Amino acid sequence: MELLTVNNVWMMVCTALVFFMHLGFSLLEVGLTRQKNAINILFKNVFIICAGLLTYSIIGFNLMYPGSFIAGIIPDYFFDLFGLSAPMADGSLDLAYNEGYTYWTDFLFQGMFAATAATIVSGAVAERIKLGSFMLFSVIYITFVYPIVGSWKWGGGFLDGLGFYDFAGSTLVHSVGGWAALIAIYLLGARLGKFSKDGQSHAIPGHNIPLATAGVFILWLGWFGFNGGSVLSADPSLTSITLVTTCLAAAAGGISAFVVSTIAYKNYDLTMFLNGILGGLVGITAGADLMSPLDAVLIGLVAGGVIVFGVSLIDKLKLDDPVGAVAVHLACGIWGTLAVGIFGSMAGFDQLLVQLAGVGIIGAFCCISAFIILSIIKATMGLRMEEKEETEGLDAHEHGMDAYAEFGTAHDR
Amino acid sequence: MKKIEAIIRKSRFDEVKKALHETEVNFFSYWDVTGVGNEKQGHVYRGVSYSTSDIQRRKISLVVSDHNVERTVETIIKAAHTGSVGDGKIFVSPVEEAYRIRTREKGTDSLS
Numbered sequence: 001m002e003l004l005t006v007n008n009v010w011m012m013v014c015t016a017l018v019f020f021m022h023l024g025f026s027l028l029e030v031g032l033t034r035q036k037n038a039i040n041i042l043f044k045n046v047f048i049i050c051a052g053l054l055t056y057s058i059i060g061f062n063l064m065y066p067g068s069f070i071a072g073i074i075p076d077y078f079f080d081l082f083g084l085s086a087p088m089a090d091g092s093l094d095l096a097y098n099e100g101y102t103y104w105t106d107f108l109f110q111g112m113f114a115a116t117a118a119t120i121v122s123g124a125v126a127e128r129i130k131l132g133s134f135m136l137f138s139v140i141y142i143t144f145v146y147p148i149v150g151s152w153k154w155g156g157g158f159l160d161g162l163g164f165y166d167f168a169g170s171t172l173v174h175s176v177g178g179w180a181a182l183i184a185i186y187l188l189g190a191r192l193g194k195f196s197k198d199g200q201s202h203a204i205p206g207h208n209i210p211l212a213t214a215g216v217f218i219l220w221l222g223w224f225g226f227n228g229g230s231v232l233s234a235d236p237s238l239t240s241i242t243l244v245t246t247c248l249a250a251a252a253g254g255i256s257a258f259v260v261s262t263i264a265y266k267n268y269d270l271t272m273f274l275n276g277i278l279g280g281l282v283g284i285t286a287g288a289d290l291m292s293p294l295d296a297v298l299i300g301l302v303a304g305g306v307i308v309f310g311v312s313l314i315d316k317l318k319l320d321d322p323v324g325a326v327a328v329h330l331a332c333g334i335w336g337t338l339a340v341g342i343f344g345s346m347a348g349f350d351q352l353l354v355q356l357a358g359v360g361i362i363g364a365f366c367c368i369s370a371f372i373i374l375s376i377i378k379a380t381m382g383l384r385m386e387e388k389e390e391t392e393g394l395d396a397h398e399h400g401m402d403a404y405a406e407f408g409t410a411h412d413r
Numbered sequence: 414m415k416k417i418e419a420i421i422r423k424s425r426f427d428e429v430k431k432a433l434h435e436t437e438v439n440f441f442s443y444w445d446v447t448g449v450g451n452e453k454q455g456h457v458y459r460g461v462s463y464s465t466s467d468i469q470r471r472k473i474s475l476v477v478s479d480h481n482v483e484r485t486v487e488t489i490i491k492a493a494h495t496g497s498v499g500d501g502k503i504f505v506s507p508v509e510e511a512y513r514i515r516t517r518e519k520g521t522d523s524l525s
Contacts, residue, residue: 203458267457312460324459 004099010234011101011109017225018112022049022119024218029123031212032271032323034204036393037127038403044122047135048142052115055143057084060114061107064147065155072158075151100233109229113173114150118142120177123323125184128191128390131398133377141180145369149176149362164358165346168230170286170336171362178330179366181321187374188383190320192390201315204322209270216274220250223281227288242288246281249288249300253280253332256304264308272308275324279307282329283336286355290344299339303332334359414508414521415482419473420448421493421501426471432492433475438485440524441475452499470501476508478521 026045030038059082066075086103098106118138125134150172152159166172195201206212227246231238257276261269283303284296291299310327321327337359341352377383384390389397396402421429426443433441448470455464477485486503494500513523 201461203456203461203463205456205458261460265457265460265462269457269459271459308460315460 004101007100007233008102008105010239011105011229011232014225014229015105015109015112017222018109018116018229019049019222021112021116021219021222021226024215024220024222025116025119025123026215027211027218028215028274029126029323031208031210031215032123032206033126034393035207035403036395038207038395039399039401040131040394041122041126042403043131043399044134044138045119048119048122048138049115051135051139052118052142053111055139056111056114056147057107058082059143060147061110063144064110064114064150066151069151069157073152075148075155075157098232110150113169113226114142114146117146117173117177118180120174120325120329121181121184124181124321124325125188126322127394128384129184129188130382130385131394133381133383136381137184137373137377140373141370145180145366146173146176149365152362153358159358159361162357163351163354165290165340165351165355166286166337166358167289167340168227168285170282170333171359174282174285174329175333175337175359175362176366178326178328178333179363180370181325182319182330183367183370184374185319185321185326187371187378190318191322192387194320195318199318206271206322212271213274216277220247220277220281223250223285227285231289238289244293245284245288245291245296248293248296249280249284249303250277251280252297252300253277253283253303253307254300256280256301257307258304260305260308264312271324272311275307275311275328276304278328279303279332282332283339285333286336287340287344287346290340290346292344295343299336299343302339303335306331306335334363414476414478414511414524416474416476416506416508417482417485417489417503418506419489419493419501419503420446420470421473421489422495422499423469423471425493425495425500426473429473429489429492432488433485436484436488438475438477438481438488441473443471443473446470446472448501450499452497468499476511476524478524 022045026042029045030041033041061084063075063077066077068076070076084107101109118141121138122134151157153164153166153172154160191204193202194204223246224243227242228239231242254273254277257279258268258273261272280300280303283299284291307324307327310331311324314321314326337355338352340346341348341355374383385394385397423445447467449466451466452468453464453466454468455462475485482505486505489503510519511523512519
């Protein structure tokens, strides 16, 4: 009983830390976008955590841990299990459910992860997506796509059977969001003024770099829970090594992105440094409990480079990603997943192949489902704001509100 | 009476303000503007470089009696000058009438 209490307390602390990441995402996104869209960005982030928790409690959690599968792929769910119901034994809560935590902790901890997958998309589609379209897409994506993917590994599905390993969700959370972000920015198009007719890329600087910095530090803090809690117990050695690898990868990712971007662009770009930290964190997330400190540093160093090249590649493809979400979550999510086959205690060619298979299968599923959902939304209610609305700002047109009412708004940029 | 409008570097503002007080010009307004001109500032954001001639400046507006115009303009020029491209400009235009709101004084009486 005491062991369960100790484990459960740690898990609840981690739940709170992962929850706090939503503040981190909000600040990062609002800081890297323009003032005229600040309310809109924050609205999307606030919506995601609220809607995400609710849908996860109604459908997502049960869909993700179905207990059995049809044809090995489809969670055996079929809507006969709405809402939460803790397993009972002799009329009271069945504590044999798990030695690490109670049913309720399990639901809430996992619920916080579910919402982060959708919030990744909100940064990439910022400043031009229609609010209603985004809300509809994210509800469908968090309610169905995320749990189905999660069920294949964490829910005991076929990827788990193949030996695919994803400790805290480099693929299951970050790439799931990253693939959707990529498809979304492809279907949505770039912000007005981002690319000129001859293909030249223009800078659209964020309006509040201090908030963006605060956001990244908060995300790093949240990762203590994201990875620390994915141990699924308070085991002293596993939790402590996990926190060490997490932090070393973050630091290495930051320094690496800082150095690479300075060499490439001849200036010290704080936003690239910040993205590099996140890239390192995403990169270590698949195997934080498997890596030695040196492995973690190496994974972070590579992730930092991936960030810089990823941001540049997205730009060259004429895709507009205001916050670098695709580079951070998709590219580094893939890197982190493959790194499990290259570094650490599970390294090996066979494991690398399994990781690659997992990346490919999940990538295909996420891309196809995101493409279908977004295409239908695009054809029916439309994805994008009108030109005039986008130019004058989403706050003015979708909300009729001013984020900084007493400060003169910046001239239309 | 004449209105003097000066667009100056933000970094020279404190000097200009001090110099104006020393010539006993104690009333003026100022606000921040963005100026477009010959000076260029290089910027890089996430790998995309852009040079802008959009630079933050400060605009000062003051109204003085006719006999003070030359002295005031000279004061501003001396304090705001750096010698580099982008020091700014001064414009002088006529003012028809002036009032002090508190006492209803008119004309040059309202300027002191």
